[in-house]
Amino acid sequence: MNNRFEIIIVGGGVVGTALACALARTGLSIALLEPQPPQPPSDPMDLRVSALSVASQHLLANLGAWANISAQRCHPYSEMRVWDGAGEIHFDSAELGYAQLGWIAENRAVHYALWQCASAQANIRLLSPAQLVGLTTASDGSLRVDLDDGQRLRGQLVVGADGSRSKVRQCAGITTVERDYHQHALVTTVRTEQPHADTAWQRFLPSGPLAFLPLADGQCSIVWSHHSEQTQVLAELDDLTLGQQLTEASAERLGEVRVTGTRATFPLRMQHAQRYVQPGIVLVGDAAHTVHPLAGQGVNLGLLDVAALAEVLGQAVSRHRPLAALPTLRRYERWRRGENQLMLHAMDTIQRLFDTQLPPLAWLRTRGLSVTDHLTPIKQVLVRQAMGLNGTLPELARAPNPHASV
Numbered sequence: 577m578n579n580r581f582e583i584i585i586v587g588g589g590v591v592g593t594a595l596a597c598a599l600a601r602t603g604l605s606i607a608l609l610e611p612q613p614p615q616p617p618s619d620p621m622d623l624r625v626s627a628l629s630v631a632s633q634h635l636l637a638n639l640g641a642w643a644n645i646s647a648q649r650c651h652p653y654s655e656m657r658v659w660d661g662a663g664e665i666h667f668d669s670a671e672l673g674y675a676q677l678g679w680i681a682e683n684r685a686v687h688y689a690l691w692q693c694a695s696a697q698a699n700i701r702l703l704s705p706a707q708l709v710g711l712t713t714a715s716d717g718s719l720r721v722d723l724d725d726g727q728r729l730r731g732q733l734v735v736g737a738d739g740s741r742s743k744v745r746q747c748a749g750i751t752t753v754e755r756d757y758h759q760h761a762l763v764t765t766v767r768t769e770q771p772h773a774d775t776a777w778q779r780f781l782p783s784g785p786l787a788f789l790p791l792a793d794g795q796c797s798i799v800w801s802h803h804s805e806q807t808q809v810l811a812e813l814d815d816l817t818l819g820q821q822l823t824e825a826s827a828e829r830l831g832e833v834r835v836t837g838t839r840a841t842f843p844l845r846m847q848h849a850q851r852y853v854q855p856g857i858v859l860v861g862d863a864a865h866t867v868h869p870l871a872g873q874g875v876n877l878g879l880l881d882v883a884a885l886a887e888v889l890g891q892a893v894s895r896h897r898p899l900a901a902l903p904t905l906r907r908y909e910r911w912r913r914g915e916n917q918l919m920l921h922a923m924d925t926i927q928r929l930f931d932t933q934l935p936p937l938a939w940l941r942t943r944g945l946s947v948t949d950h951l952t953p954i955k956q957v958l959v960r961q962a963m964g965l966n967g968t969l970p971e972l973a974r975a976p977n978p979h980a981s982v
């Protein structure tokens with residue numbers, strides 16, 4: 577078996593698999609390593625869902641994965657309501673000139689659709705199950721990747737798409753800036769007395785945000801961020817009591833809440849790699865940045881990394897420039913690190929602002945929500961940011977050209 581590749585992508589989650597698909601058209605030889613290949617969607621629906629931005633939908637459509645995703649567990653939402661004790665802001669796609677604000681999609685459906693696209697490409701080798709255990713630079717400058725089954729691969733460029741605890745990042749000695757929120761998110765599925773009205777609902781409580789994300793079958797996915805010990809207590813409640821807690825915490829905006837799904841909890845932290853690149857190595861997605869889920873931006877930022885990196889590497893190929901050289905990779909880093917930093921910083925600031933009960937700040941926050949609600953131009957900017965449409969958009973994240981041949 578040929579163990580030499582031009583690009584080795586470590587981590588075939590949503591971001592790594594999307595990158596393999598995006599690079600397929602360059603004709604480069606690509607290996608994608610993943611310890612846990614995705615399973616096709618099945619009943620019951622998986623607990624994990626993501627709010628996908630319009631830019632992410634464009635990318636998934638450009639990669640040929642969207643038709644499969646939208647045919648499965650994926651639901652557009654056209655409104656968003658965010659409130660704390662007293663202030664509220666309401667975003668309505670029709671009022672702001674858009675067909676929808678985004679989609680709530682089952683992670684497994686997105687992952688599986690991308691995996692199918694990758695497996696149809698002749699220049700992508702899916703190595704799964706396979707896990708990177710070591711990464712070193714060979715004397716000729718290529719990268720040596722050691723796998724858990726004893727195999728050794730060689731690549732010109734290794735991409736770390738292996739999530740927040742990235743082994744690639746660790747082997748490369750790239751450090752991170754971190755903030756532990758001492759919070760966990762409780763995730764479950766519920767049925768509400770009132771219809772969700774295709775609206776993403778989020779209440780900022782003193783203990784953390786509580787989101788109700790609208791699903792295609794009329795249920796809602798819950799993401800409830802809370803102090804870690806309290807999340808554990810909530811996770812162990814029986815369905816009836818947890819439902820009562822959710823009804824109360826949501827101020828009965830959707831009436832009575834009934835828990836229908838299992839539960840899972842996730843630790844929350846902000847983390848940002850000090851560098852995204854070094855010769856022969858590049859980081860994308862959660863390996864480069866992890867963000868509080870309060871605005872549902874993590875995978876959306878990762879997919880923008882994918883689109884930008886694919887564009888930079890595609891240009892290097894067509895201009896016969898070395899793929900793995902720093903000047904090539906730095907173009908990607910300059911493009912994405914600043915934009916991600918802004919989003920991480922914004923999420924961190926919002927998290928701190930809503931975490932406080934100091935009277936002047938709490939007043940400012942409530943006033944801020946209510947005042948901003950009347951400022952349509954500011955709401956336009958906020959919505960475009962959440963839709964992933966601000967900043968310099970890579971080609972793959974723009975609306976697909978209906979006349980282009982895929």
Ligand SMILES: Cc1cc2nc3c(=O)[nH]c(=O)nc-3n(C[C@H](O)[C@H](O)[C@H](O)COP(=O)(O)OP(=O)(O)OC[C@H]3O[C@@H](n4cnc5c(N)ncnc54)[C@H](O)[C@@H]3O)c2cc1C
Nearest residue numbers: 587589591626627707708738739861862872873874875876
């Ligand atoms: C509660 C919660 C809600 C969220 N909601 C949203 C949302 O609504 N919208 C949104 O955009 N984001 C959301 N996020 C964030 C989003 O889930 C992540 O940003 C996203 O999953 C990151 O994708 P990734 O592919 O970079 O990393 P991961 O999903 O972590 O994938 C990494 C992959 O690498 C593999 N891997 C790990 N180590 C190795 C190794 N040594 N060798 C080979 N492979 C390896 C793993 O098996 C995995 O498949 C949420 C997060 C949480 C916790």
